[in-house]
Amino acid sequence: MATRGVFQLQKLRMFYCEHGGSSRAVRDYLGEGGLVEWARNHPTVEIILKPRNGKHPYVLGEYKTQAATHQICIKNSTPQDIQQVLDKLHNRSGRKIKKMVNxxxxxxxxxxxxxxxxxxxxxxxxxxxxxx
Structure with a gap:
């Protein structure tokens, strides 16, 4: 979500395994050039890829507001699901969701x-x- 017209996502870190089965969709998404296309459409976001062999994949979004982070697991997802996760992280404000009590x-x-x-x-x- 944009605050005063500026999207709050600053960095996007994607962790995946180079040979694990749960990271197959991430490797397919990277091989098809989906991440490169997403990066061209969102030039203000710094993207970091880190292979972590033997671990399940996840995406970590770092925001400008209060150094907040949000992590989403993308284990056994499809490339379309990964695209939706990236868009979801980009559209968030970075703040924690608070329940309105009264x-x-x-x-x-x-x-x-x-x-x-x-x-x-x-x-x-x-x-x-x-x-x-």
Missing amino acids: PVVTPTPSIQGVWTPMLDLQNTTFPVRFVD
Whole structure:
């Protein structure tokens, strides 16, 4: 999500195994040039690939706001799923999701009263026409 028109994803780290079965889709995605195309469409994001043999693949997004990170496992996914994960990380704001516990309630109502769309029409008179 863009904050003031700037997407918050700063770095994208992709960890995968060079020969493991759970990383097959990642290797296919890299071989098809999907990551290169994604990088061309998002030039502000730094992309780092790190092979980790014997481990399951995951993507780690680092954000500008408060040095937040978000990690998503991409074990046994398809190349389309990996594309969706990259877009999901790019569109996030980087902040943690907080639950709104209580809505904002004021003990004193507004001195102006409640606004209605007919507020300006209270003192106007309308012409009366009879339809035959």
